[in-house]
Amino acid sequence: MPVIVKNLFRFSLFMLVQVYVLDNIRLHQMVTPYLYFLFILWLPFHINRTLLMIIGFAVGFTLDSFRHQPGFHASACVLIAYLRPFLINILIPQEGAESNYLAPSVQSMGGLLAFMVYAGLLAFIHNAWVFLLEAWQFGSVWYFLTKTLLSTAITLVLILITELIFSRKQRFRTNTT
Amino acid sequence: MRNIFLFIRRYFNVLLFVVLQVICLLLIVRYSKYHQAIFGNTANQITGKINAGYNNIEYYFHLRQTNDSLVKANEMLYNKLRYSFNLPDSVNREMLDSMKVDSLYPFRQYRFSSAKIIANDVTLPNNFLVLSKGSNDGFKPGMGVITAQGAVIGIITDVSNNYAVVMSLLHKDSKISGKLLKSGETGTLLWDGKEPNILVMNGVSKGAKPIAGDSIITSGFSTTFPKGLLLGRVISAKPDEGTSYLKITLRSAANFNTIEYGYVIDNFDAPGVNKLLEKAIKQQ
Known part of the structure; x- marks a missing residue:
């Protein structure tokens, strides 16, 4: 399957799950489960940063259109799309893993821990940014902090489950093939 | 000139990032103010x-x-139909309306x-x-x-x-004028963003003494709602510190989970x- 088709399919699936499943779960007022931005984390290594940010904007904007409030998630997605390459550079263990593997995964990041740090940091940044933009309306620092931490915890659990169910087996690519 | 182009090429990603963030912030600010955006319709x-x-x-x-x-x-x-009421009193005798049904329409x-x-x-x-x-x-x-x-x-x-x-x-921007059915005091209904189906009513003077279960209805002061539609029922009323008003918590009459x-x-x-x-x- 071509990469673009695969990603378009993935994109619509993530959006539908986020809008019609996760947004309807009412665990607690402090918890908003987010999963859709995993799409950005799963994009291939070789995408250049300009395109990555534009994709991020499109992803956030789509969710915002469903919620009738443009701006909030688009802003957060652009932020994590901008920060993603920095984090990958820091966390990737061995030289050349970017060219040997297609996309960030447990395998290519060199272990579950590294991948969860990568996903956890970006999830925290995303949630904090969204709630910060929303908190202009409701105030209160403690409310903001607890909401961010609890939501990030739930999001991480969701990401872990998704990783376990849809394990993305990746071939080790070498120069010979 | 060449230096400007070089600068833009060098920092293109940072600039794009800033531009996109500014677009997002503009969308947030504009939309919450005017409730419409450029893309609204599509x-x-x-x-x-x-x-x-x-x-x-x-x-x-x-x-x-x-x-x-x-x-x-x-x-x-x-239960609101005329024939479900017994009218024993001769004063309330049913009268034939002289108005034609059709002519009611303009009114x-x-x-x-x-x-x-x-x-x-x-x-x-x-x-x-x-x-x-x-x-x-x-x-x-x-x-x-x-x-x-x-x-x-x-x-x-x-x-x-x-x-x-x-x-x-x-x-959070929803503001609806409400009224206590019993005493007729008016106030403004808001949502504090915490729990679905729980609203807050401000601007009711301390003189009113609502108790739990009292009805709150629309006041009819705006052109949006006719007077007397049910908004919710009082859960508790506390005096708001520092003002001369009560802070009333109420449960909305509509259950937003099941509509x-x-x-x-x-x-x-x-x-x-x-x-x-x-x-x-x-x-x-």
Whole structure:
């Protein structure tokens, strides 16, 4: 399957799950489960940063259109799309893993821990940014902090489950093939 | 000149990042102010179609609840019919109205039209609903929406040809004028963003002594809702420190988790009243 088709399919699936499943779960007022931005984390290594940010904007904007409030998630997605390459550079263990593997995964990041740090940091940044933009309306620092931490915890659990169910087996690519 | 191009090429990603963030912030600020954005209509059409498709499936799972609520609404209407009242007093003798039925039409003030709710949020900090009818059916921004039982849901903020977006009572910008049924004191209903179905009412003077279970109705001071529609019931009332007002917590009459149908209220007097108000504001 071509990469673009695969990603378009993935994109619509993530959006539908986020809008019609996760947004309807009412665990607690402090918890908003987010999963859709995993799409950005799963994009291939070789995408250049300009395109990555534009994709991020499109992803956030789509969710915002469903919620009738443009701006909030688009802003957060652009932020994590901008920060993603920095984090990958820091966390990737061995030289050349970017060219040997297609996309960030447990395998290519060199272990579950590294991948969860990568996903956890970006999830925290995303949630904090969204709630910060929303908190202009409701105030209160403690409310903001607890909401961010609890939501990030739930999001991480969701990401872990998704990783376990849809394990993305990746071939080790070498120069010979 | 060459240096400028070099600079732009070197820092293109940073610049793009800043530009995109500024666009986002502009969208946030503009949209919450004017409740419409440049893309409003197109996004409405596309997401509206997807929502309608999803609702088509989900609708079957709520048929029982929808049916129950309609039966209840019908019961209420039967009880309002003239023949369900006994009139023993000769003063209340039934009289034949000299007015012709047809001629009533010009005097009608409100018209209710039903619409299916195809998308509904309660968990977000600012919640919206989407109706399956739009400007083709005469819906306009500013019209009120109620449930089959006559409980207030919200106000239309945006319409496209086939869909309408409703700002629910569970929205931080939602402000509706309410009134205590018993004592007649008026105040403003807001949502503090914490729990669905729980609202706050401000601006009621401390003289009023509402108790738990008291009804709060629409005041009829705006052109959106007729007087006397149920908004909610009081849970508790506490004096607000530092002001001379009470802070009333109430449970909304509409249960936002289960609504399936809404009735949109068209007030035929609204254009006239609003024109007068605009004139008065201009003259200030």
